[in-house]
Amino acid sequence: MLTTAPRGTSDILPSVTANWQQIESLIRDICLRYNYKEIRTPIFEHTELFLRGIGNTTDIVSKEMYTFEDRGGRSITLRPENTASVVRAYLENKLYADNYLNKLFYIGPMFRYDRPQAGRFRQFHQFGIEAIGSENPLIDAEVIALAVNLLQELGLTDLNVLINSVGCPKCRPVYKEKLQAFFQENLGELCKDCQSRYEQNPLRILDCKIDKCKQLSVGVPTLKECLCEECTTQFGKLQNYLAALGIKYKLDNNLVRGLDYYTKTAFEIQYLPLGAQSAVCGGGRYDGLISECGGNPTPAIGFAMGIERILLALQKQNLIKELASTVDVYIVATGEEANQEAIKLAVKLRKYALSCEIDFANRSMKAQMKAANKLQAKHVIIIAEQELQEQTYSYKNMLTSEQVSIKNQDLNMLLSKLGVDKEC
Numbered sequence: 001m002l003t004t005a006p007r008g009t010s011d012i013l014p015s016v017t018a019n020w021q022q023i024e025s026l027i028r029d030i031c032l033r034y035n036y037k038e039i040r041t042p043i044f045e046h047t048e049l050f051l052r053g054i055g056n057t058t059d060i061v062s063k064e065m066y067t068f069e070d071r072g073g074r075s076i077t078l079r080p081e082n083t084a085s086v087v088r089a090y091l092e093n094k095l096y097a098d099n100y101l102n103k104l105f106y107i108g109p110m111f112r113y114d115r116p117q118a119g120r121f122r123q124f125h126q127f128g129i130e131a132i133g134s135e136n137p138l139i140d141a142e143v144i145a146l147a148v149n150l151l152q153e154l155g156l157t158d159l160n161v162l163i164n165s166v167g168c169p170k171c172r173p174v175y176k177e178k179l180q181a182f183f184q185e186n187l188g189e190l191c192k193d194c195q196s197r198y199e200q201n202p203l204r205i206l207d208c209k210i211d212k213c214k215q216l217s218v219g220v221p222t223l224k225e226c227l228c229e230e231c232t233t234q235f236g237k238l239q240n241y242l243a244a245l246g247i248k249y250k251l252d253n254n255l256v257r258g259l260d261y262y263t264k265t266a267f268e269i270q271y272l273p274l275g276a277q278s279a280v281c282g283g284g285r286y287d288g289l290i291s292e293c294g295g296n297p298t299p300a301i302g303f304a305m306g307i308e309r310i311l312l313a314l315q316k317q318n319l320i321k322e323l324a325s326t327v328d329v330y331i332v333a334t335g336e337e338a339n340q341e342a343i344k345l346a347v348k349l350r351k352y353a354l355s356c357e358i359d360f361a362n363r364s365m366k367a368q369m370k371a372a373n374k375l376q377a378k379h380v381i382i383i384a385e386q387e388l389q390e391q392t393y394s395y396k397n398m399l400t401s402e403q404v405s406i407k408n409q410d411l412n413m414l415l416s417k418l419g420v421d422k423e424c
Ligand code: ATP
Pocket: 081, 112, 114, 119, 120, 121, 122, 124, 125, 126, 277, 279, 280, 281, 282, 283, 304, 305, 306, 307, 308, 309
């Protein structure tokens, strides 16, 4: 063997791709129902985009990015998340010119130099949405409803929806000062990262996963007390809408998105049985990001969901179905001339949307029948010496065991046995 896959990456094998496709097709279906359109951005971008779009003081930027110089000497980064890229694409392609509101979704791989463990990988996949152009908390409610709707339709129960408001550039500075005053006494006991967060971005201390920092955060002043009137009103409206939608939520004062361009609504959806990696979805408002990236001030909100974590959650709830690979028609053929007839017929039948398989190993008729059974073929067509001589096919329905001989000329008869009539 040449080598193994890099640490933190994995192959998605044919035995599970059907499960991925099921989730992806439900995502597409739900996005259609909520009128979100798909956007596909490059997997790598100029590093600068993420420095600005995510921010220097976040873990993602300070420790987790895959950054390299390309052969032209440019600094390139494999996307660690997709919001910054979507905002770049939105501005570069002037999507704002067509609609007052752009509702976009994406599905794809992201790359972070995280510490690999259950539910945490270096290449992982996210489904996310971004609604760009409205400050109305009604859209915040719709965004959360879409996420909950998807997870519920997948069959997940025991979801924990946490919400918070992180304020805006008017009210957050007041809170930052209060936080600094709160932590000042125990500054030396915070972890190294939190000590630098204390100076640069004290809100992120609340996001620290280290036990000691969590303990020291008990009893922190809440942002709620510092919210300005506008933020308070918006947060109140969001809660009313969620209640009207019957979405159960909990208020979590420590749920933060620590950068200045994250504003107002922040939310997370957890599936608690997953333990340490229980967050399946994280999102919030980023009203300041578009101007930070050079556009006109434009309000926006979005979320990202980890698809691997959704699969793990489905496993925990025994919701992963074994999806057997099946074919409609297996063509059994023996001998060179029959093989040629078989491939011709298979290619023809595939034009009628039938899934067909033939033998590529010159196996015996018995072995080919066994293969047809293993693939759970609904129909078998046999082409052997006698069939060639009589210019017929021997047709067998594997469910009813009905067997008939059909003239090669009589395609309609064959098609009617196979239950199709129109070419694709
Ligand atoms: P965490 O606190 O678990 O590191 P995060 O705050 O870094 O999460 P976000 O950037 O909000 O995560 O990403 C949204 C979602 O993407 C997460 O809720 C999670 O489901 C998924 N996710 C993030 N990082 C990884 C990873 N390394 N491996 C697998 N899934 C991930």
